[in-house]
Amino acid sequence: MFKFKAILLISILLLQACSGNSFQLRKELNLPKMYQRIQVDNISYEHDFVQAFELALEESDGKLVEKAATVIKINNYREGKRIVAYTKERKAREFLLYLKFGYTISMSGQVSGKETKNQRINLDRIFVYDADFALGKAEEEKKIRQELYKEAARLILLKLHYSKK
Numbered sequence: 001m002f003k004f005k006a007i008l009l010i011s012i013l014l015l016q017a018c019s020g021n022s023f024q025l026r027k028e029l030n031l032p033k034m035y036q037r038i039q040v041d042n043i044s045y046e047h048d049f050v051q052a053f054e055l056a057l058e059e060s061d062g063k064l065v066e067k068a069a070t071v072i073k074i075n076n077y078r079e080g081k082r083i084v085a086y087t088k089e090r091k092a093r094e095f096l097l098y099l100k101f102g103y104t105i106s107m108s109g110q111v112s113g114k115e116t117k118n119q120r121i122n123l124d125r126i127f128v129y130d131a132d133f134a135l136g137k138a139e140e141e142k143k144i145r146q147e148l149y150k151e152a153a154r155l156i157l158l159k160l161h162y163s164k165k
Contacts, residue, residue: 039068052149
């Protein structure tokens with residue numbers, strides 16, 4: 001009986017320690033007024049990443065426009081996939097989908113010429129390919145790419161949200 005009470009007490013203490021304020025759900029970001037109209041350079045507005053960035057920006061009460069005081073310059077944009085695991089028959093089993101690019105944020109107007117140093121985004125996800133269940137794999141790969149775009153957009157918006165105003 002004593003062991004049971006001791007284990008129960010330890011479990012309660014551990015749960016209490018784990019339920020601190022360190023964990024918070026992701027929430028919408030409210031961008032400062034100076035970042036609510038943003039222009040993106042060096043990448044087509046038709047690109048899937050830009051579309052995902054525009055959606056994330058709209059959720060944060062922002063708007064993607066062709067001419068704005070805040071300009072995000074994308075550089076060295078690369079995305080793709082590579083094989084990371086094979087089956088025993090030497091067929092591709094797992095792929096690494098990746099998205100890599102750099103960006104700078106520049107401001108014109110009141111703080112003319114102010115530009116952040118180049119920030120890097122490197123994201124990747126594992127994609128398991130099973131030839132026996134090939135139907136729907138292209139759609140699954142597309143969904144994973146969309147998740148990469150959303151995460152990259154979220155990281156840029158976080159940088160804007162917490163940047164010095």
